[in-house]
Amino acid sequence: MIEVRDLQVRYGTRVVARVPELDVGAGECVAIVGESGSGKSTTLLSLLGLTEGADVSGHVSVCGVEVLQASPQQLRRIRGARVALVLQSPQAALSPTTRLGTLMRRALELHGITGPRGGGPETGGPETGGSAGSRKERSWKGRASKGGLERVMVEAVEAVMLDPEILRRYPHEISGGQAQRFAIALAIALGAEVILADEPTSALDVTVQAEVVGVLHGLREERGLALLIVSHDLALVSTIADRVLVMKDGEVVESGPAADVLTRPSHPYTRELLEALP
Template identity: 75%
Template sequence: MIEVRDLQVRYGERTVARVPELDVREGECVAIVGESGSGKSTTLLSLLGLTEGAHVSGHVRVCGVDVLQAAPRRLREIRGARVALVMQSPQAALSPATRLGTLMRRALKLHGVGGGRIEQVMRDAMETVMLEHRILRRYPHEISGGQAQRFAIALAIALGAEVILADEPTSALDVTVQAEVVGVLRRLREERGLALLLVSHDLALVSTIADRVLVMKDGEVVEAGEAAVVLAEPSHPYTRELLEALP
């Protein structure tokens, strides 16, 4: 679902992210971990051609589309419909003057979902993420952070996304709500074969959901491998420092 080779993201003369290899298969979760400023989010955004002002080179294929060579129109076709981006603070990405239901209907129409099917598609997506349908009548500021995250995931489901790119999806949530969001993502992987690329600094969270882990520091991948191995027997000093920093 995601295939990356020799990815480099540069602003001017400065390289802010360098990823030699990254693959995410159907039904798999790969996590990118590291401290703030390590290049995690930049790597994530580059997979959808969203690093404005940057020079991006290498080989990047997402759902079979060559992201670095595709025309803007082709990228717009896969964004949302096949690949969904769930941001750290989804409420900030939602129009505060528009009800959630209106936002979802608008997105579905833009991606070709027929008018007669829209209401049922919306209802099914909300049930999948365990949100009541009546929430769609609310504005973004009228729901909690956990509900906003699940709404963002519901929107991805409604659009039929095969890949979710999640940037710190639980960092602003309390432990109970974190567990709910992670549970939804885990169930989608198992039931729908959804591919998940997760960016996080929370190694405890990563250990519960990720199959493989990439550790980044100063824009470089310093360690990569199976999550159980990297988190239990890290080979790089930086990974050991991250683990030792956990309470």
């Protein structure tokens, strides 16, 4: 779902992120960890062509689209519909005067999901091709859409353990954890095959963190979603990631299976991060 080779993001003469290799398959979770300013979020944004003003080179393929060569129209077609970006503070992206249900409905209609239809291109993607995980997701989406747009929305919020009643609320009437789950629900409703999550739990208390992590873990298991998570929280990463990349000063200093990196780190910086855990 994601394939990166020799990615380099540069602002002027300064290289802010350099990633030799990064792969994320369907149903897999990869985490990028490191301190603030290490290049984690820049790497994430570069996968959707969102590093405005930067000189980006290398090979970046997301859902079969060559991002660095794609036109703005091609990038708009995959953003949200196939690849969803879940930010650290999703409430900041929600209009405070608009109910959540209206926000979700507008997003679905913007991507061509407008009523009771079967699967296929009209509900967000082709019926053939792609990974087993993406086919499974599109199949679920097609079944949901037969009940109409409202049914798509209800099933999406239920998939992230939210009461459908939340669709009648305004953003200021929900908690941070609910906002995070609503952002994930929107990705599900759109039929996203990949979720890019930037510090998805950093602003949440411990119990709510566990809820959000549980939702993400369930989605990758049940729907075959590919997850790429950016975090400085190694405790969180240890509960969900299959593989880990450790970044420092824009460079990948260590990478490998999560069990190896987090229990037998080879780089001094990784050991420092682990020793800083409470």
